[in-house]
Amino acid sequence: MNINSQFVVATHIMALLAGHKLYMPEYTYVNSEMIAESVNTNPVVIRRILSKLRDADLVVSKSGPNGGSEIARQPSKIKLSEIYEAVDDKGTLFHMHYGQPNRFCLIGGHIQESLKETLENAEESVKKVLSKKSLLQIANDILERAGIDTVQPSEEISKKLRLMKQDYENSKLELQT
Template identity: 35%
Template sequence: MNSRFTMAAHIVAMLSKCACSDAGPLTSEAMARSIQTNPVVVRRLLGDLARAGLVETKRGARGGVTLAKRSDEITLRDIYEAVEEGSEIFGRHPVGPAPDCDIGPCVAQYLEGVFGRAEAALKESLERTTVAQMSSDLTALFQSLSPPEDPKG
């Protein structure tokens, strides 16, 4: 797995925060600054998220990106499948085992079963977390990491 899911989750978390604070749409440039990547990378991810029905984009002076659904209706699995569909979590042997290897085909077949179970477990775990829950957890984490306010002002 590459970093596409992580960046997409970051994008959706930002959009959720904006939706909760009524801050309006975000631009790909603002998201790119937060993620520390090029806006083109963000736009590609936004395209995947939009095709999955998770975000909406609006062009123009007051344009930007917003969530297409409520944050409690979007799971991390939705985000994962929007940006990682078709990619492999685990790398396979690039050309397969040697044809004259006795153990190679058995190892490959065995690992396919292991990889399948691991991928199913990952998707089940992602399904259990909504963007609303992630946002709540991130807010709590942020508050726990912030220094306490000085009562003297």
């Protein structure tokens, strides 16, 4: 079974970009280094995933010193299933054996056909669940888990996020000294 971790990273990227678009418009374009820092991975990994998201028309990018990426639509209009499909290289959530099982074995000769329909149904169920959840719902859930009430006016949320960003930047500077 190969459940693609790129989906989780892509959703992380999209949630970060959604937060910037909604609450920190002065930072709408976010560069891959900043995203990589949040994901705790190499910027090259982020750029590869951003490329897939861009190809799926989920993000737009701008080059230059103030460049970066931003989400292409409002977070409420982007479903998790779109993110999944953008980064799913293999086209299936579940994969059969990497090599061919022994066709002369009673089990090995029939296991793949036996599982095929069940796994296809499971994948359809996963996609159906993902199609019911928007990026906005994920972004709001993240904010609430961080102790930010998403019912308050967006200016208040923006203010809290800016303070959190500043605290984070200050803590990075302290670690460097």
